[in-house]
Amino acid sequence: MSGRVKGFPAFGKGVRRARSWWGRAWLQAVEDTSLDQAPLRQGRKYAHAGLVGTITVSPGRLSAAVYDTEDTYQTTVRLAPFTDAEWHRFLGQIAAKAGHLAALLDREMPRELADAAADAGLGLLPGIGDLDPECTCPGWELPCRHAAALCHQASWLLDADPWVLLLLRGRDQDEVVAGARPSTGVLAVDAYARQPADLPDDPPLADLGPLPEFEPAPGLDVEVLALLVADAAGKARELLLTGERPVLDERRDRIRMAAALPVLADRLDAHPRELDAWRQGGPAGLDVLDEAWTPAKADAARARAAWEGGELPAAKTWRNRWTVRDRQLRYGRDGRWYPYRSRAGEWHPTGTADRDPAAAFSELT
Numbered sequence: 001m002s003g004r005v006k007g008f009p010a011f012g013k014g015v016r017r018a019r020s021w022w023g024r025a026w027l028q029a030v031e032d033t034s035l036d037q038a039p040l041r042q043g044r045k046y047a048h049a050g051l052v053g054t055i056t057v058s059p060g061r062l063s064a065a066v067y068d069t070e071d072t073y074q075t076t077v078r079l080a081p082f083t084d085a086e087w088h089r090f091l092g093q094i095a096a097k098a099g100h101l102a103a104l105l106d107r108e109m110p111r112e113l114a115d116a117a118a119d120a121g122l123g124l125l126p127g128i129g130d131l132d133p134e135c136t137c138p139g140w141e142l143p144c145r146h147a148a149a150l151c152h153q154a155s156w157l158l159d160a161d162p163w164v165l166l167l168l169r170g171r172d173q174d175e176v177v178a179g180a181r182p183s184t185g186v187l188a189v190d191a192y193a194r195q196p197a198d199l200p201d202d203p204p205l206a207d208l209g210p211l212p213e214f215e216p217a218p219g220l221d222v223e224v225l226a227l228l229v230a231d232a233a234g235k236a237r238e239l240l241l242t243g244e245r246p247v248l249d250e251r252r253d254r255i256r257m258a259a260a261l262p263v264l265a266d267r268l269d270a271h272p273r274e275l276d277a278w279r280q281g282g283p284a285g286l287d288v289l290d291e292a293w294t295p296a297k298a299d300a301a302r303a304r305a306a307w308e309g310g311e312l313p314a315a316k317t318w319r320n321r322w323t324v325r326d327r328q329l330r331y332g333r334d335g336r337w338y339p340y341r342s343r344a345g346e347w348h349p350t351g352t353a354d355r356d357p358a359a360a361f362s363e364l365t
Helices: 021-033 037-048 082-093 097-106 110-117 145-160 162-167 173-179 188-193 222-244 250-260 271-291 298-308 357-362
Strands: 007-008 055-058 061-067 072-078 133-134 317-319 322-326 327-331 338-345 346-349
Touching: 021 145, 037 145, 055 145, 072 145, 082 097, 082 110, 082 173, 097 110, 097 173, 097 188, 110 271, 133 145, 133 188, 145 162, 162 173, 188 327, 222 250, 250 271, 271 338, 271 346, 298 357, 322 338, 338 357
Parallel strands: none
Antiparallel strands: 007 055, 055 061, 061 072, 072 133, 317 322, 322 327, 327 338, 338 346
């Protein structure tokens, strides 16, 4: 079926990052599978340099030509499609809630749908080892830099259109919409296609009389109240978009609000270092500020390989902290490196955390 093969024009030069949670999950699968960070860094540079040609997506297969300084290589990344039985279970999860299909048609991937698929024994998003790269280059790494470049640009495609992931799993949009048609009610795509009906005339206005006048209670700061209302609305919006409700203790919630609303920082008794740590990595950044921890042997070996692969200067290592004179990187439990700089005998969060220690260290130079 022609709908099961789609081509996407090449991206031009430009630095991009996966913004959606499903695009980041795709990249996480690539990073977790790789044993060597160097090809991933090179692949990211190739992707940003626009060295990946037209990307073709079909069930179980993602392919493109990737240009290198010496040659052009044909690169493929495979992801196992669902079987018909698995698709039957997955379509049942979509049909179980009308909002799932409506979100997909709006180019959004609800976390709740991915969780429901997992409950049905289906991994919608790839995990460790699910992505199988192939390339005509002589490199032996998995993935090589060309496959890594293709995977990076694939995360940009997924950002714009989660249907790309469903096509990789075996079916195009029309097939999914037809298969998820509920037994009762109206399919969202049919409802959107209908001509809007005229609204009835407004009823006559009732005479409400004079509106009451309100005075703020003594001691009530209306400006602060408005900020708190806006913060609560923001949390509600995040809950609707992601389906997740972060649970924070009283201290962390104060720091979160102070970081988001600087006018409240003094009232909420938040230290500048705590605010910088929160802006650097949220709860994970605050953990790195508060706690020194000893990574497991596998984590420590991966961190050491990433440091040496980034050709960074020799560092004094203590637990999860790598120090070079007045600069320091702290390895977080989330696998990211958090840059710090010493000021007046105290370490301060500085710059942006990154999974690549070289990129994080560059924030300090």
